[in-house]
Amino acid sequence: MLRRLLVPAVGAMLACASPALAAQAKAARPSVGDAVRGKQLYGDVGCWQCHGTVGQGGAGSRLAPSPMPIQAFAGYVRSPALEMPPYPAAILSAKDIVDIHAFLAAIPASPPPAGLKLLSPP
Amino acid sequence: MTDERLKTDRRGFLKAAALGGAATVAGGPAGAQAAPAPARRATAGDAARAAAQEQAVAEAAAEEVGAGGELVSRYLIADPGSDFILDCLRSLGLEYIALNPGGSIAGLHESIINYGGNKAPELVAVTHEEVGAAMAHGYYKATGKPMAMLFYGTVGLMHSAMAVFNAYADRVPMIILAGNRLEATNRVAYPDWQHAAIDLEPLLTGSLKWYDSPTSLQALAESLTRAYRIAMTEPCGPVLISIDADLAEDSCTAQRPSLTIPPYHPPVQPVADPAGLATAAAWLTGAEYPVLVVNRATDSQAGMDNVVRLAELLGAAVINQRDRLSMPNRHPLNLTGMDPAVAAKADVFLFVGADDIWPVLNAQSRMTHLATRRAKVDAKVITLSLNDYAAGKNTQEQLRFYPADLPLDGSPERSLPGLIEAVQRALTPAARTRVAARSAQIAEDHNRLAANFRAAAALGWDASPISTARMCAELWDAIKDEDWALVSPQQFASNWPQRLWKMDRYYQFRGQNGAGGMGYSGPASLGGALGHSKLGRLPVAIQTDGELMYQPGSFWTAAHHSIPILSVMHNNQGYHQELMNLQQVANRRSRGVANTHIGTRLIKPEIDFAAMIKGLGVWTAGPISDPAALRPAIDRALQVVKAGEPALIDVRTQPR
Numbered sequence: 001m002l003r004r005l006l007v008p009a010v011g012a013m014l015a016c017a018s019p020a021l022a023a024q025a026k027a028a029r030p031s032v033g034d035a036v037r038g039k040q041l042y043g044d045v046g047c048w049q050c051h052g053t054v055g056q057g058g059a060g061s062r063l064a065p066s067p068m069p070i071q072a073f074a075g076y077v078r079s080p081a082l083e084m085p086p087y088p089a090a091i092l093s094a095k096d097i098v099d100i101h102a103f104l105a106a107i108p109a110s111p112p113p114a115g116l117k118l119l120s121p122p
Numbered sequence: 123m124t125d126e127r128l129k130t131d132r133r134g135f136l137k138a139a140a141l142g143g144a145a146t147v148a149g150g151p152a153g154a155q156a157a158p159a160p161a162r163r164a165t166a167g168d169a170a171r172a173a174a175q176e177q178a179v180a181e182a183a184a185e186e187v188g189a190g191g192e193l194v195s196r197y198l199i200a201d202p203g204s205d206f207i208l209d210c211l212r213s214l215g216l217e218y219i220a221l222n223p224g225g226s227i228a229g230l231h232e233s234i235i236n237y238g239g240n241k242a243p244e245l246v247a248v249t250h251e252e253v254g255a256a257m258a259h260g261y262y263k264a265t266g267k268p269m270a271m272l273f274y275g276t277v278g279l280m281h282s283a284m285a286v287f288n289a290y291a292d293r294v295p296m297i298i299l300a301g302n303r304l305e306a307t308n309r310v311a312y313p314d315w316q317h318a319a320i321d322l323e324p325l326l327t328g329s330l331k332w333y334d335s336p337t338s339l340q341a342l343a344e345s346l347t348r349a350y351r352i353a354m355t356e357p358c359g360p361v362l363i364s365i366d367a368d369l370a371e372d373s374c375t376a377q378r379p380s381l382t383i384p385p386y387h388p389p390v391q392p393v394a395d396p397a398g399l400a401t402a403a404a405w406l407t408g409a410e411y412p413v414l415v416v417n418r419a420t421d422s423q424a425g426m427d428n429v430v431r432l433a434e435l436l437g438a439a440v441i442n443q444r445d446r447l448s449m450p451n452r453h454p455l456n457l458t459g460m461d462p463a464v465a466a467k468a469d470v471f472l473f474v475g476a477d478d479i480w481p482v483l484n485a486q487s488r489m490t491h492l493a494t495r496r497a498k499v500d501a502k503v504i505t506l507s508l509n510d511y512a513a514g515k516n517t518q519e520q521l522r523f524y525p526a527d528l529p530l531d532g533s534p535e536r537s538l539p540g541l542i543e544a545v546q547r548a549l550t551p552a553a554r555t556r557v558a559a560r561s562a563q564i565a566e567d568h569n570r571l572a573a574n575f576r577a578a579a580a581l582g583w584d585a586s587p588i589s590t591a592r593m594c595a596e597l598w599d600a601i602k603d604e605d606w607a608l609v610s611p612q613q614f615a616s617n618w619p620q621r622l623w624k625m626d627r628y629y630q631f632r633g634q635n636g637a638g639g640m641g642y643s644g645p646a647s648l649g650g651a652l653g654h655s656k657l658g659r660l661p662v663a664i665q666t667d668g669e670l671m672y673q674p675g676s677f678w679t680a681a682h683h684s685i686p687i688l689s690v691m692h693n694n695q696g697y698h699q700e701l702m703n704l705q706q707v708a709n710r711r712s713r714g715v716a717n718t719h720i721g722t723r724l725i726k727p728e729i730d731f732a733a734m735i736k737g738l739g740v741w742t743a744g745p746i747s748d749p750a751a752l753r754p755a756i757d758r759a760l761q762v763v764k765a766g767e768p769a770l771i772d773v774r775t776q777p778r
Contacts, residue, residue, distance in 0.1 A: 044716065045714070045715055045716075046701075046705050046715040046718065048777065049698065049701055049702055049705060049715075049777055050702055050777070050778075052581075052582055052585070052589070052776050052777065052778070053582075053585060053587065053776060053777075054581075054582045054585045055581075055582075056578075056581035056582030056585065056589060056776070057578065057581060058590070058616060058776060058777050058778030059616075059702060059777070059778045062578065062581055083487065083488060083489070083706065085489075085705060085706045085708075085709030085710060086709060086710075087709060088712055090712055091709065091712060091713075091714040091715075110580045110581045110582060110583050110584070111580060111583055111584075112577075112580060113573075113576040113577050113579065113580040116580055116583065118595040118596065118598075118599050119576045119579055119580055119595060119622075121572070121573075121576070122452060122624060
């Protein structure tokens with residue numbers, strides 16, 4: 001049941017990661033957060049549970065590589081759509097969000113599917 | 123059986139008992155510890171004494187002398203009722219009976235192994251009744267044939283309850299035989315009384331399609347045939363027959379001349395009303411964007427071919443829900459995974475064997491329960507199923523009600539040919555033109571969807587723990603040239619098999635557990651493997667750690683009966699779905715997720731599945747966390763399975 005309910009959440013997050021936002025992300029300044037601390041937080045506050053240990057997605061949407069801009073990211077963390085629980089400041093400070101974003105931004109890109117034999121089109 | 127034969131059998135039994143007793147003394151612990159007697163040459167006197175003793179034993183038996191003479195006369199019987207009961211089961215063509223032994227079922231147990239030679243039906247030894255019922259669930263979905271189980275009274279049924287409810291919710295037939303001793307004065311003491319019941323049905327309330335407790339062998343014969351037919355009539359479901367222990371254990375010589383076994387004739391399944399099918403055809407052919415939502419729509423390749431035929435005639439997008447593969451996943455009209463977008467476009471839906479209607483048309487938050495309509499307000503809904511005939515009185519597996527505009531009652535598989543004919547008659551030239559254009563557009567969407575799946579699978583490709591997409595891709599590459607069947611659920615692995623593999627045979631995926639009852643996957647996969655392996659197919663399963671811990675004993679059955687099955691573990695070290703649920707609840711209360719691992723994660727200690735399952739006699743490998751090490755392990759396991767034995771690889775995985 002929950003899987004079905006989470007599908008819209010995935011769609012909503014992917015909508016946030018539209019081409020326009022992706023362009024903004026490229027134009028945005030490099031993250032100034034502490035990626036090491038962000039990695040620790042990413043595990044501690046449970047981001048990995050839905051988004052995978054390297055932000056690849058799962059029950060939740062893909063977060064990395066190339067995460068959405070920090071403003072959009074923070075906005076979604078504070079006020080998510082559908083099934084993702086909101087993370088208020090009492091639980092996750094602004095610095096925490098910046099650091100998590102830095103961790104996600106530091107995750108290297110995965111190989112393109114076209115370069116993977118097991119994922120070649122039928 | 124004549125009195126002469128009865129006597130003959132008694133003498134044979136006594137002789138065997140005497141020999142057995144001697145063997146026990148000689149082979150027992152005391153005998154083993156005694157010092158060996160010095161060798162002595164036998165004399166003529168020894169032989170004479172032995173002959174005299176044998177003569178005395180024979181005379182005592184013939185004259186029924188001794189303190190227990192009359193008791194022995196009552197003890198020994200011929201032509202037990204359970205032999206007749208087994209004849210009834212044989213007449214139904216049952217191939218397997220899952221059994222966990224017990225006193226009140228010993229009569230039929232003995233008939234199966236001795237009178238029946240443990241063939242057709244053959245016993246499948248299980249370590250828990252839930253394993254037996256779940257095996258029967260998987261076996262039916264692999265073969266289309268029901269399996270029986272023989273359970274021990276109240277306690278056996280209670281053990282089986284979860285798995286039987288899963289089967290009921292999944293519309294799967296099974297024949298449950300439960301021992302019960304109805305005659306109270308024949309219940310000696312503990313635990314005979316605790317294991318008996320006035321009525322066994324309440325122990326499985328809500329999970330049975332039919333139940334009977336016959337009190338004569340003739341009534342039992344008729345009830346078994348009736349039960350089998352009811353179980354196999356759609357919507358299918360489990361049936362329970364109480365086997366009275368006294369009926370099974372006592373001789374039926376006196377009743378024999380009047381006992382008959384009713385023949386079984388398969389039911390002709392109900393077909394939807396032709397006028398209703400014509401109306402449906404008119405709506406569908408007149409639609410701008412018809413959508414087929416299929417679930418338990420097919421039980422055969424012909425049925426799947428009919429789903430394809432209908433979709434192609436209509437140029438309809440198809441969404442395949444979770445319980446049966448009813449549409450080839452790589453067919454250009456299959457848009458499973460784009461459900462919200464497809465639902466938003468539709469002006470006419472046809473749900474075929476699909477009872478989960480409301481969530482297709484609406485989105486709803488689990489936390490706030492706020493719902494928004496996803497489909498067009500005026501979209502028409504047609505249903506083709508027998509779901510209303512299976513609605514539970516208490517349990518709620520019928521799911522949320524939706525007022526379909528045209529509810530058609532009929533077997534989906536049997537009604538599809540009539541619907542196809544009606545659609546062919548209703549298609550106008552203008553409609554055919556729309557069909558062609560729409561099909562091309564849907565095919566483009568399908569290709570885009572497949573590309574998105576592959577792109578998503580590449581994310582975290584080299585991650586450790588291993589991504590579920592990588593695990594499934596590696597498994598697929600190893601089996602893709604085999605005649606395989608995925609016998610486990612796939613939803614906890616993010617449905618990657620359905621997203622990445624090629625599934626075009628109806629038996630390659632037969633769905634989930636039915637009622638969401640954990641403990642299904644291990645034994646149900648094994649039941650599927652039992653069925654598929656007899657048909658020459660390669661059974662593969664993706665086992666999850668939390669669920670496998672419910673019934674790891676099923677792997678003992680796999681080893682004991684040499685049932686080949688390739689099991690790859692999606693071991694994310696927790697009840698991950700519940701971990702996410704709990705995280706949502708905690709954050710909703712602004713309390714954070716720091717403690718949500720309590721009660722949801724399977725760590726400290728980490729479970730060594732390879733060691734545990736190896737201890738049950740199964741070839742294992744792992745735990746494997748390096749994705750590069752996975753394929754060699756799969757290849758080794760595949761060799762074991764092809765040699766006819768089970769194998770399991772423990773893989774440390776990403777959460778989903």
